[in-house]
Amino acid sequence: MQKTVAVLGGGIGGLSACYYLSKSPQVSKVVLLEGSGRCGGWLSSTRREDGAVFEHGPRGVRPAGAVGKNTLNMVSELGLEPEVLPVTYDHVASKNRFLYVGGQLHKMPSSLGGVIRTVPPFSQPILQSVLKEVLIRRGEEEDESVHAFVSRRLGSELADIAIDSLCRGVFAGDCRALSVRSCFPPLYKAEKDRGSIVLGMLFGSGSGPKVAPCDLATRSLKESWAQWSLRKGMQMFPEALEDALRRKDSVEVHKHAPVNTLNATGCGWEIKLEDGCTVMADHVISALPAKSLASVLPPAAHPLSQQLRDISTVTVAVVNLEYEGSILPVTGFGHLVPSSEDSGLLGVVYDSIPFPEHNRSGAPSTRLTVMMGGAWFQEAFGDPDGVSQQRLLDRATQAVASHLGVTATPVWSLVALLKDCIPQYHLGHWKRLETMRGYISDHSLPLTLAGASYDGVAVNDVIFSGRTAAEGLVGVV
Ligand SMILES: Cc1cc2nc3c(=O)[nH]c(=O)nc-3n(C[C@H](O)[C@H](O)[C@H](O)COP(=O)(O)OP(=O)(O)OC[C@H]3O[C@@H](n4cnc5c(N)ncnc54)[C@H](O)[C@@H]3O)c2cc1C
Numbered sequence: 130m131q132k133t134v135a136v137l138g139g140g141i142g143g144l145s146a147c148y149y150l151s152k153s154p155q156v157s158k159v160v161l162l163e164g165s166g167r168c169g170g171w172l173s174s175t176r177r178e179d180g181a182v183f184e185h186g187p188r189g190v191r192p193a194g195a196v197g198k199n200t201l202n203m204v205s206e207l208g209l210e211p212e213v214l215p216v217t218y219d220h221v222a223s224k225n226r227f228l229y230v231g232g233q234l235h236k237m238p239s240s241l242g243g244v245i246r247t248v249p250p251f252s253q254p255i256l257q258s259v260l261k262e263v264l265i266r267r268g269e270e271e272d273e274s275v276h277a278f279v280s281r282r283l284g285s286e287l288a289d290i291a292i293d294s295l296c297r298g299v300f301a302g303d304c305r306a307l308s309v310r311s312c313f314p315p316l317y318k319a320e321k322d323r324g325s326i327v328l329g330m331l332f333g334s335g336s337g338p339k340v341a342p343c344d345l346a347t348r349s350l351k352e353s354w355a356q357w358s359l360r361k362g363m364q365m366f367p368e369a370l371e372d373a374l375r376r377k378d379s380v381e382v383h384k385h386a387p388v389n390t391l392n393a394t395g396c397g398w399e400i401k402l403e404d405g406c407t408v409m410a411d412h413v414i415s416a417l418p419a420k421s422l423a424s425v426l427p428p429a430a431h432p433l434s435q436q437l438r439d440i441s442t443v444t445v446a447v448v449n450l451e452y453e454g455s456i457l458p459v460t461g462f463g464h465l466v467p468s469s470e471d472s473g474l475l476g477v478v479y480d481s482i483p484f485p486e487h488n489r490s491g492a493p494s495t496r497l498t499v500m501m502g503g504a505w506f507q508e509a510f511g512d513p514d515g516v517s518q519q520r521l522l523d524r525a526t527q528a529v530a531s532h533l534g535v536t537a538t539p540v541w542s543l544v545a546l547l548k549d550c551i552p553q554y555h556l557g558h559w560k561r562l563e564t565m566r567g568y569i570s571d572h573s574l575p576l577t578l579a580g581a582s583y584d585g586v587a588v589n590d591v592i593f594s595g596r597t598a599a600e601g602l603v604g605v606v
C-alpha cells in the first residue's frame with residue numbers, strides 16, 4: 130500500500146527525511162511542515178552584497194566516516210559539487226587549534242612531537258597518559274559522564290582542560306553532565322570492546338553503518354579533506370534540498386506551517402496546524418526538537434512527552450565580527466576556553482582562515498565568530514530574554530581584545546541569540562531513547578523520531594537520522 134508521510138520540521142533533519150522518502154515508490158505523498166518562513170533550521174548564513182558570508186550555525190562539515198560519506202553523496206546528487214570549499218588536513222586551520230588557559234593561547238598538539246614532550250597548559254606529556262590508558266581496567270558502568278570517563282582513563286588534567294573544552298566546542302555543554310555513551314560513542318565502544326580507547330582506535334571496535342562512496346566522497350579521501358563548506362555558506366545546502374524536493378510531484382513543502390497538535394486516528398494521524406488547517410497522514414516522521422514534539426503530542430502519549438521534555442537544550446549567543454585587514458596574531462581554526470578559565474565564553478572561530486572565500490571582495494578583512502553561553506548561559510548572562518544585544522557584543526569584542534590582542538573596533542558585527550539550539554545528551558540519554566522507542570513500538574504509534582535531539586548533533590548525524598527514519602519505513606533507498 131502506498132503511504133502519505135508527514136515530516137515535521139524543515140531543518141536539515143526533516144529535509145533529509147523527505148529527500149530519502151521521495152526516492153521510494155512506496156510513498157505516494159510526502160508533506161513537509163515547517164513552522165517558520167525558511168527551511169534549514171540552524172543552518173543559517175548571512176550573505177552580504179560585497180560577497181562576505183557569515184555563518185550563524187554550522188560552518189564546517191566533516192567528510193570522515195560513513196555518515197560523512199553519506200552527506201557528500203547527497204551533496205553530489207544535489208549538484209553542489211562545484212560549490213564545495215574543502216579544507217585539507219595539511220591546512221593550517223586543521224593543524225592549529227588553540228586553548229585559552231591562564232590568560233594565554235596554547236596550541237593543541239597536532240604532531241608526535243607535541244604528544245611526547247610536555248606542552249603547556251599540560252603538566253606532563255600527553256603520551257604518558259595515553260600509554261597508561263592501555264593498562265586501566267574496563268569500567269563497569271552502563272553510562273558515565275564524559276568527564277568521569279576521561280578522568281578515569283586518561284587523568285583529571287586532560288579531562289579538566291582538553292575534554293571540558295571539547296564538549297564546549299561541540300555541544301556548548303558541560304562534560305560533567307554529558308554522557309560519554311551518547312556524546313562520544315566511539316570512546317565508549319572502544320572501552321567496551323577492546324578495554325581501552327587507544328586499542329579501540331588502533332584496532333577498531335564494533336561495526337558501524339556502511340555507505341558506498343560517490344566520486345565526491347572518494348575525492349575527499351584522496352585529497353585528505355578535514356572539513357568542507359559551501360561557496361555561499363552552509364545555507365546553500367538546505368536551499369538546494371528544498372529546490373530538489375519542490376521539483377518532485379510526490380512532495381509538498383509547506384513553510385509558515387507550525388504544527389499545533391497531533392491526534393492519533395487509529396490508522397494514522399490528524400495533524401492540526403496553528404492556522405486551523407488539517408493534514409492527514411499514515412505516518413509521521415518528527416524532525417522537530419524533542420520539546421516541540423512533546424508539546425504537540427496528544428495527552429494520551431503523556432509518558433512519551435515526559436521523556437521528550439527531559440532532553441534539555443542550551444542557548445548559545447553567536448557574535449559574528451568583521452575587522453579591517455589581517456589582524457590575527459596566530460593562525461588556525463580558532464580557540465576554545467575551558468569552563469575553569471571563563472565559563473560564559475565558549476570559544477572563538479577564526480572563520481577567515483579555513484574559509485577565506487567567504488571574506489568580502491576587495492580590501493583584506495578578518496572574520497571571527499565568538500560563541501558564548503551554552504550550559505553556562507544563565508550564570509553568565511541571566512535570562513536569555515533579558516540580555517541586550519549590546520551586552521553580548523561588548524562581551525565578544527572584549528574577549529577578542531584580551532585573548533587575541535585585537536583592540537580595533539569591528540567594522541561590522543551581528544549578534545544572534547540561538548535559543549535552545551543544541552540538545553544535551555545527559556547521563557542516561559541512551560536509556561531514555563530505548564524507553565521512548567519502546568513506547569512507540571509497544572503502542573504501535575506510526576511515528577519515527579529523527580533530528581538532533583536523539584542520535585548525534587553533527588550535520589552528518591542529523592542527515593543520517595533522516596535517512597534511517599525514511600528507511601525504517603520504506604526499506605533501503
Ligand atoms: C551555533 C551552532 C554551531 C554548530 N556547528 C556545527 C558544525 O560546525 N558542524 C556540524 O556538523 N554541526 C554543527 N552544529 C549542529 C547542527 O547544525 C544541528 O544539530 C542541526 O542543524 C540540527 O538540525 P535539525 O534538523 O535536527 O534541527 P533544527 O535545525 O532545529 O530544525 C528543526 C526545525 O523544526 C521547526 N519547528 C519547530 N517547531 C515546529 C513546529 N511546531 N511545527 C513545525 N516546525 C517546527 C524549526 O523551525 C526548525 O526549522 C551547530 C549548531 C549550532 C547551533
Ligand SMILES: C=Cc1c2[nH]c(c1C)Cc1[nH]c(c(CCC(=O)O)c1C)Cc1[nH]c(c(C)c1CCC(=O)O)Cc1[nH]c(c(C)c1C=C)C2
Nearest residue numbers: 191226297298299300301463464465475476477478500587
Ligand atoms: C565554541 C563553541 C562551538 C564551536 N562549534 C560548536 C560550538 C558549540 C558546534 C560544533 N562544532 C563542531 C560540531 C560537529 C561535531 C562533529 O562531530 O562533527 C558542532 C555541533 C565541530 C567541531 N568543532 C570543534 C571540534 C573539536 C569539532 C569536532 C569535529 C572536528 O574535530 O572538527 C572545536 C571548536 N569548535 C569551536 C571552536 C572555536 C573550536 C576549536 C578551536 C566553535
